[in-house]
């Protein structure tokens with residue numbers, strides 16, 4: 001352990017480590033409740049994971065955690081519940097994720113609040129610590145990132161800081177588990193009242209303010225006798241803080257700072273609550289107009305004084321030389337954009353090339369061997385043909401297909417993406433793209449939510465909580481679907497390989513296909529800008545609000561940990577979802593291909609009815625029908641297309657009505673599609689339509705949950721389809737004109 | 741506690757004319773300056789204050805994006821701002837040129 005990181009509890013570290021029992025998910029009952037608060041990107045989720053053994057996502061950019069996560073551990077025979085909160089710079093919440101954090105600190109009744117603090121940015125972090133100390137005295141400060149502080153020549157004296165703040169201060173490096181046992185011990189003692197704290201409270205305000213506070217405090221105390229810091233409540237009420245006013249109106253304020261979560265108290269009568277608000281309003285008139293500035297300044301200057309007392313800087317000139325060199329390249333006027341494209345292309349290329357072999361192996365295993373084997377068993381047991389067909393040819397094959405096509409690319413793409421994220425590249429992308437978002441009247445952080453959308457649009461929609469202006473957040477939600485999500489790029493890759501990569505000499509095929517997929521992804525980004533611009537000129541009119549984004553230092557990613565987390569969590573969760581949707585879809589496909597009306601299957605009826613529309617858009621009825629079937633999950637578009645093509649063109653590659661299958665090779669798939677009348681135009685149109693169509697059902701539901709508005713959900717659903725139809729129609733007409 | 745350390749107003753609503761009106765947006769790269777005040781209404785200034793842009797602090801523009809938006813270094817961390825925001829930050833030049841830390 002580093003010399004700086006030793007404190008009074010250091011000697012018993014060994015014992016404490018052994019007494020930590022990770023319990024994983026949140027329990028129904030607990031002995032005490034720990035809240036993890038702090039500025040964004042300081043390592044709160046890392047501490048949470050260390051404590052609970054869970055794998056809450058961490059990422060090197062502000063805004064990674066937007067909802068609160070709960071977990072539990074056992075410590076010294078006690079059950080402890082921990083809550084990981086989104087980052088916030090202050091208790092005056094701006095955006096929705098900050099509100100989640102603020103409300104929990106204020107009204108979640110934690111027994112102890114652990115404030116995670118970035119040791120390299122002490123002053124700014126102390127602002128939040130001081131604000132939290134104003135409302136509760138059960139606080140422990142975890143001084144994280146001591147390794148970075150040391151590297152950058154910043155020395156912080158935890159003992160001195162502890163004396164200044166009056167609450168335990170534990171230094172450490174969460175990523176390596178350093179300081180966690182001591183943190184546990186301190187949190188334990190504070191939560192159970194075994195250790196008294198004397199929190200630093202702001203000294204006198206200006207005389208006018210003091211006078212108003214003094215007159216309001218008795219009113220607050222009379223109505224809410226349990227409130228731990230009536231001075232703070234009075235100050236916030238004088239400030240017209242909406243959350244605190246709301247808490248007074250609802251009587252919730254009476255619960256503030258109560259630590260026994262079992263007994264609920266009756267709120268004070270309504271007239272009494274109104275009395276508090278009236279008194280505050282009256283007193284507010286007597287305050288100077290710049291009152292708010294005075295109070296804000298007070299906190300900031302206190303934070304500065306304490307930070308200066310506890311830290312020594314510039315022992316070595318802060319060592320960000322490597323970061324600066326890298327930023328010279330990655331955010332450079334000349335190289336920034338090309339490098340971004342290159343990184344994107346390399347990620348796709350690795351995914352395409354790397355996924356080929358395992359995909360083929362899985363297909364052989366699950367489809368060629370597994371399916372044949374199961375059919376054999378079914379035949380031996382003489383199961384009726386329709387049950388065998390329904391289960392094995394419908395449900396099983398759909399699932400097997402999704403697994404063999406989805407698993408390998410995801411297992412490569414997600415870890416690569418997470419490594420970039422952990423390294424700190426995402427905020428640089430946001431910086432590079434910000435000027436375009438500004439011109440489109442949107443928020444710069446939309447670039448971050450766009451990047452999340454490349455993984456999963458539903459996740460991208462939730463990530464928009466970091467955008468504080470409701471107008472700009474709505475734009476980000478509506479346009480997130482233009483990020484090509486992982487459910488769609490297997491389609492892109494396959495079609496690009498068959499029809500576009502095949503145009504190039506075979507050594508270059510992979511590169512050309514990757515370039516085509518990157519082209520489609522870029523078109524998506526262009527569409528996102530265009531539609532953001534349109535929205536902000538029409539229904540969502542308004543100016544782009546100011547924006548400032550912290551660019552965190554580059555941090556070496558933890559490769560093994562990242563591989564593990566992204567494989568187990570992201571890949572498996574997305575795969576599971578795909579399988580869940582593939583099962584009923586496989587069943588439906590089998591049914592519509594085998595139920596006949598007037599001698600023709602339902603599927604064929606639908607296809608011939610849709611064909612004229614499909615042709616107008618450069619595609620065909622088969623593709624359109626596949627998109628209808630695949631509304632629940634984009635992943636199953638291609639198997640459905642193949643199956644329906646066999647059915648309608650009478651090709652001989654398939655295995656019978658309603659059977660989804662994997663053809664042995666990409667070339668054979670190409671032959672089949674060409675036999676079904678596919679041309680380069682069909683392929684291009686399909687790739688365009690795959691980019692530009694309605695979001696999947698999960699994303700639509702998420703949009704509804706986030707916006708709480710049927711109207712905006714409809715807009716978000718229909719806008720991409722309309723664009724897709726228009727774009728495909730135009731492309732098809734122009735193409736045919738040129739070809740004629 | 742020394743609350744006079746930052747006697748200067750955090751927020752000024754009226755733009756100042758003449759000498760005092762040097763803005764961060766006009767500062768060349770690597771010229772370290774001191775923030776004097778933020779010429780923005782408090783709701784807009786608050787997020788900047790929270791991120792460490794406090795009057796009295798030292799700021800150094802370290803990079804300009806293709807469209808002219810600056811990245812500044814304050815207190816060892818990097819903050820990307822929009823140009824309009826940078827034009828609302830009144831600053832004072834510190835005597836010597838410094839290279840970005």
Ligand SMILES: Nc1nc2c(ncn2[C@@H]2O[C@H](COP(=O)(O)OP(=O)(O)O)[C@@H](O)[C@H]2O)c(=O)[nH]1
Pocket residue numbers: 038039040041042043044045046047057058059060061062063064065087144145146147148172173174175176422555
């Ligand atoms: N060098 C170093 N990096 C850390 C430490 N703790 C966390 N990190 C990294 O800091 C980044 C932000 O961590 P995260 O837990 O997501 O922060 P949160 O936003 O506060 O939840 C991640 O890339 C972590 O790997 C630490 O003690 N040392």
Ligand SMILES: [Mg+2]
Pocket residue numbers: 044045046057058064065085086087
């Ligand atoms: Mg987090």
